[in-house]
Each structure stands twice: as structure tokens, then as C-alpha cells.
Amino acid sequence: MAFDLNQTDELLSTTRAVRRRLDFDRDVPDELLRRCIELAEQAPSGGDITSRRWIVVKDPETKAKIAELYRAAGGSETIKRAEDRRGSGHPKEAVVESAAHLAANLERVPAIVLVTVLGSHDGSGRPGLFDSVIQSAWSFCLALRARGLGSAWTTIHLSKSKEFAELLGIPDGVTQIVLLPVAWTIGTDFKPASRRPASEIMWFDRWGFTKQRMAADSDHGSSLLDGLPGVAVEVDISASPERVWELVSDINIGAQFSKEFQGAEWIDADGPSGGPKVGASFIGRNERTDVDRKWQTTSWVVACDPPKAFAWNVNDREDPSAQWRFDLEKIPGGTRLRQSLVIGPRLSATGTAMVENPDKAAQILASRQEQHRANMNLTVQGIKRLAEEGG
Ligand SMILES: Cc1cc2nc3c(=O)[nH]c(=O)nc-3n(C[C@H](O)[C@H](O)[C@H](O)COP(=O)(O)O)c2cc1C
Secondary structure, eight states: OOOOHHHHHHHHHHOOBOSTTEETTSOOOHHHHHHHHHHHTTSOOGGGOOOEEEEEEOOHHHHHHHHHHHIIIIIHHHHHHHHHHTTSOOTTHHHHHHHHHHHHHGGGSSEEEEEEEESOOOSSOOOOGGGGSHHHHHHHHHHHHHTTEEBOOBOGGGGGHHHHHHHHTOOTTEEEEEEEEEEEESSSOOOOOOOOOGGGSOOOSSTTEEESSOOSSSOTTSOTGGGOEEEEEEEEESSOHHHHHHHHTSTTGGGGTOSSEEEEEESSTTOSTTSOOTTOEEEEEEEETTTTEEEEEEEEEEEEETTTEEEEEESOSSSOSEEEEEEEEEETTEEEEEEEEEEOSSOOHHHHHHHHOGGGHHHHHHHHHHHHHHHHHHHHHHHHHHHHHTO
16 A cells, blocks of 8 residues: 555655644544554564553543642643743743643643553663653554644653552552643644754764765665765853853864864955855865874854854855864753855866775775864864853
């Protein structure tokens, strides 16, 4: 049987956290919940043992107590945060408003489903029964969505697991994993969320080895270089994106840390006034002691979006031999810094060596990627030290 991929992909990409569009007034039949749980139980299970237990709560009094616990565990704080942020234009305003709506109305949801597993995590780090729950609970959410129902993955209540256990008679040795409010959705059109492109978080064969272009078929006719191979490194820094930006937008920063990059000068002696700009160019000096080679490159700034992205192309603005980039993402308590490199599309020294030695092309590329990764790690770790020292 061939799946309808349009429908399947729509299901997978639009199963959202639904909170404001839960229909509180329409009953959810038990038989429908049973069917969705039956489907969810098809998920892989450690040891091939059925250890998940699903608690469906519909009794109004019990739901009211659950809602109280949910609010005591953090829901009330969410409600307060939503009030404080209302109208502020804060990037998380809509999500917090939605979470607050659920926290304020949890007792009105027709069914609350708690997913639990028999057992306690032993902390061994070994996958076991315990790890068999999440994939199954998510299948349940997908099965609901396919039938016009919705849910939201919630966990803030877990700090009150003891109180939940008492309320619902859950015995010792059972671990609560997730609380899923279940209702028909008001309308069924939901949109995919904005997420990072998969190509930025897919590593090929080794950690951090990227490909920008993926062949659509398994015909290996396209060469390794056609895939625009690259390297990415990341580090979490306890400093604001603004502080990290000051460091990454200094074209000389890498020279303090990299074993290859020696320094750079803006082509207009004083550099672009008012800081780096798209279109500004600089000369970079490089040295590799392993192959006794020194060289210079001209680079053009192609992205300059403080405090988020800084990128430059090497050797040719439109047809570069290398594309370098810093991306800064605000995370709780600081900044996630990513440095990435794409080799090509124009032939670089590495590309030329690969073309001249086709039998060794894969090896040449991998060892150059390793080398870049080492230098890039030194660079982002150095930036982390400076940013964290600087306050
Ligand atoms: C581990 C985990 C815990 C979560 N806990 C809560 C929660 O306690 N309350 C809540 O309203 N949403 C919770 N969420 C839902 C996220 O807030 C939700 O993914 C976010 O609103 C974005 O919506 P989307 O997934 O539809 O893009 C949780 C999600 C995950 C993965």
C-alpha cells in the first residue's frame, strides 16, 4: 500500500500544541480514546513488554483537582507571565498566552490523559523500558490529530507527581511522563511551526560534518563536492547575544584561537564605518604548517544581522570557494553560538586535491573537515571564554 504522502506529511508537520482551539463543550468518546491508545501501543517498546499505563480522567471533580495541581505546579505563574507580557510584542507572547489559557481552563477539557510507565528510571543511562513512553505518547497525539482532535504536551505538573499519585491512586514505582489534555479542535487547519532547516542539524558520518545540497536520488553520479560539504560547531555561552556579537563580528577574532587563520584587515584601511556591513570586504591571511603553505584570500561580508548572523564568502562573492558563518541563538541563560563552513561551490585547494586524486577524494575531504572542525572548536571555545569573562 502506498501512503498518501501529502496527507501523511501534513499530519506530521501540523500536529501542534493545541490549547486555545480545544473545544471544551464537545464530549470525547471513550471508544475513540481506546482506538488512539491502541494505535499508540504500536510504538517500539524496550524488551517488547507493554509497560505503559494510560489514565483517562473525565470525572469533573477529579479534573478540577488536577487543574488546581497544574496551576500550583507552575500554571499560575504562566497565567501571571501572560498578563505581564500581554501587548508587549515579546517573541514568546503568543506561546505564553496559549499556555496560560490551558492552565486557566484545564478542568474544562473533556478528557485529560496521563501517560505513565511501570518502573522508575535507574539513572544508568541505558535505554530500557522507561524510554518506551514518549514515542508512544506522540503516536497518540498524531492519532488524535488525524481524527480531528488535539492535545498539548505538558509536563509542568510533574513537580507535583506525588500529589497526582495520591489523587489518582497511582502506586509507588510508577513514573508519570506526560499529561495530555484531549479535545476536539475548533477547526482542523493547523500550520507547520517554524523550525531550523534539517540540513543544519544533520551530520554525515562524523559529528558536525554537513552537506548543504542533498541528492534527490541514490544515483551517486554527483560528486562529493556537489553536495557542498561543510562543518558546523556549536557552543552554549553564558553571555547575551549582544556580547557574543561584539566578538564574532570582529573579523580578527579567530586569529587568537585558530591554528590556521592568522588575521584579517578590512580592504578600506579603516574598515567600514559604523561596524561591518554587507558588501564590505577584507583580506585574510592563512597558514597551514602541516602542508607548509601560506596564502591570502579576499572575503565579502554577505550577512550582517546583529546580534544574530554574520557571514562572509571567500574568493568570489557570488561563486565562493568557502562560505563562513556565525549564527547566534538566544537560549535560556545565554547564547548558542554556531560557526559553520561550506566548502565550495568554487574549487578550493581541497576541492582541487580531491579532483586530482579521485580515489582518495573522500579521505581528503574528511581529513580537511576534521582539521576545520578542530580550528573552529578552538575558535568558538575561545569566544566563549572571552564572552563569559567579559561579564
Ligand atoms: C518536554 C516538553 C514539555 C512541555 N511542557 C509544557 C507544559 O507544561 N505546558 C504547556 O502548555 N506546554 C508544554 N509543552 C509544549 C510546548 O510549549 C510547545 O511545544 C510549544 O508551545 C510550541 O508549540 P508547537 O510544538 O505546536 O510548535 C511542552 C513541550 C515539551 C516537548
